[in-house]
Amino acid sequence: MSGLMLAATVDGGAPPPVAASTSGGSMEPNGSPQWQDPDPLRPHGPPHGPYRPGATLPPAPAPPVKHSSIAAILFFLGILGLVCAGAYFSGDLQRFLYGSSASQSQAPRPGLVPFGQRQEPVPGLEEADAPLGTPAPVNRTSTSYKFLAVKEDGTPLAYSPCRPIHYVVNADLGDPSWQPLVEEAIRQASVATGLKFVYDGPSSEVPSTNRQGYQPARYGDRWAPVLIAWSTPEQVPRLTGQTVGLGGSSSIGLSDGYKAYVTGTVSLDAPQFAGIVDTSEGKEIGVAVIMHELGHLLGLDHVDDPRQLMFDQASWVRQYAAGDRTGLAQLGSGPCSKDF
Secondary structure, rough: OOOOOEEOOOOOEOOOOOOOOOOOOOOOOOOOOOOOOOOOOOOOOOOOOOOOOOOOOOOOOOOOOOOHHHHHHHHHHHHHHHHHHHHHHHHHHHHHHHHHHOOOOOOOEEOOOOOOOOOOOOOOOOOOOOOOOOOOOOOOOOOOOEOOOEEOOOOOEEEEOOOOOOOEOOOOOOHHHHHHHHHHHHHHHHHHHHEEEEEEOOOOOOOOOOOOOOOHHOOOOOOOOOOEEOOOOOOHHOOOOOEEEEEEEEEEEOOOEEEEEEEEEEEEHHHHHHHOOOOOOOHHHHHHHHHHHHHHHEEEEOOOOOEEEEEOOOOOOOOOOOHHHHHHHHHOOOOOOOOO
C-alpha cells in the first residue's frame, strides 16, 4: 500500500511505528580439502642443455590449472551468487546501492514485505464486493448533525461498509453489568449505520493517546480491533473532570487520495460510569453514554441541539434522534475499498 499515512481523530490512535526490516546471514569459511593430484607434474631438465654461468634461462612454462582449483572457483562463484540473491530479495542489496530504508519515500508494500516487517496489514482483509448491510430508513431527516472529518469530495470520513468492524473490550475496571449495555449500544449503532460489528472477546489493552493502529503481536496480521475500555483519569487524562467517556477513530490516507477509518477507541471513566448505572435508570443512561461515544467513533461530532444524543452535554435523550440517524446513515454509506 504505497503512500499510507495513519492519522488520529479525536481520541484515536497514532501512527504505528515503522518496523525496521533486518535480514542477511553468515557463511562459514570452510575450505575444501586439497587432494593430491593423481598425476603430478614431473621435473624437466633445461630444454637447451646444462646451465651455464651468465646464460639466461627461458621462462618456465606455466603449470596447468588443477581440476580441484577450477571446482573451488566454481563453488565460490555459486556461493557468491546465492548470497547476492538473498541480499536482493531481503532488501540489503537495495539499501547498499540506494541508501537506508529511512531515506526512501516509498512505504513498504503489504504482501511483498514479509510478515513481521510490515507497518500495516495486507490490504483487503475481509473486504466484500458490496456493503454488508444498509442503514435503517430515516423517517424524519434533520440537519442537526456534524461530522468529525470531511473528505475533499464533501463526503464524511467513515469506515468501509464492506468489512466488519471488530472490537474488543477491557472490562477489568468496568461494572459487572457491562456486557448487555455494550451489546445494546453496538446494536443501535449497527442498525443506524448498517455497519456490521464483530466481538472478538476480552482484551488487556489499556487505552492510550498514542495507540498503535497495527498490533500484530497482540491481534494478528490485521488492523487492531476497536478497543472499548473502562479506564481512569490517570490512564486517560482527558477523562479528568465531568467527562464520562471519549471516542474516536484512526484513519488512513492512501497516495491516491482515498481515506477511511480503520480502528478506534472508546474510553469510559470507570468510577463515574459505576455511579451512573447504580441508579434507577442507570442502565438506560449507561447505554446512551456508550452510544454517544460510538457516534464519535463512527465519525459524528458534537452538535448544539439538545434534542440529539450527540449534544455536547448530558441530557434526557436516550436514543439516536433524527439528526443523529441522518448523520449515521451517511457514515454507513461510504465506498468499499480493497486498498487498505
